[in-house]
Amino acid sequence: MAPKASPPAAKQALILAWFQRSGVAHSIKDLEKALPSVASINGMQVKDYLQALSDDSKIRVEKIGSGNWYWSFPSEEKRTKESVLAKAQEERAKAVAMVSELQLKVDEAGAARAEDEDMLLGPGQDRKSLTSRHAELLRALDGLRQELAGYSDSDPAEVDNKRQATEQYKQEAEKWTDQIQSMEGWFKAQTGGDKNAMGELMRNWYGDEFDEEDQCLREL
Numbered sequence: 001m002a003p004k005a006s007p008p009a010a011k012q013a014l015i016l017a018w019f020q021r022s023g024v025a026h027s028i029k030d031l032e033k034a035l036p037s038v039a040s041i042n043g044m045q046v047k048d049y050l051q052a053l054s055d056d057s058k059i060r061v062e063k064i065g066s067g068n069w070y071w072s073f074p075s076e077e078k079r080t081k082e083s084v085l086a087k088a089q090e091e092r093a094k095a096v097a098m099v100s101e102l103q104l105k106v107d108e109a110g111a112a113r114a115e116d117e118d119m120l121l122g123p124g125q126d127r128k129s130l131t132s133r134h135a136e137l138l139r140a141l142d143g144l145r146q147e148l149a150g151y152s153d154s155d156p157a158e159v160d161n162k163r164q165a166t167e168q169y170k171q172e173a174e175k176w177t178d179q180i181q182s183m184e185g186w187f188k189a190q191t192g193g194d195k196n197a198m199g200e201l202m203r204n205w206y207g208d209e210f211d212e213e214d215q216c217l218r219e220l
Helices: 009-022 028-039 043-055 074-121 127-150 156-190 195-209
Strands: 060-064 067-071
Touching: 009 028, 009 043, 028 043, 028 067, 043 060, 127 156, 127 195
Parallel strands: none
Antiparallel strands: 060 067
16 A cells, blocks of 8 residues: 655644644644634544644644643744754764764875885885886896897806896896885785786886786896
8 A cells, every 4th residue: 555645734834833823732623623724624634634743743742631632832843943953963973073083094094004115115215216226127137138148159257247247137136026026915905906906006117017918027
């Protein structure tokens, strides 16, 4: 069964105004006689209007003796509005406090993340400088390897010197790679293991040094 429609608000307002002007309590019998002419309704609708006004706390109803009595005083309506306002203000204060608390947690998390990143990267370093230095070392290694190929039939001592220099560059590059991979592990945890998000981050960090096939820093 469909819910019963509420009585028209305009007629409810007429009845409420009549209650407040009367300044007294009324029995149901009195109301069934008076309200039809007040709001242009028939006697069968009186109880529906009274119920709607009571449900909205616009009128009071109490059982006194053998029947119900109805009334509405302006002072009670004012107290009801003040109570509703006070409750709304209390809820707003709770919401403001919750927002402030959440903002504080966000700020703390941001500060902690910055500290963790500084700890991973080291003082005076950032992702850009790490990847830039790594790329520089890779270029130096490539150049030395090409030089070594040209020394295959030359002085063995010169070849050994170049080989040692190449090994030194390789060790330094591996050290920077370890730092970068440590940083990657931390950011992977921060992104919840989201491969797409992590891939996009690394693509931005590494630029030309990003291996699209393996989705990581290019191997030495």
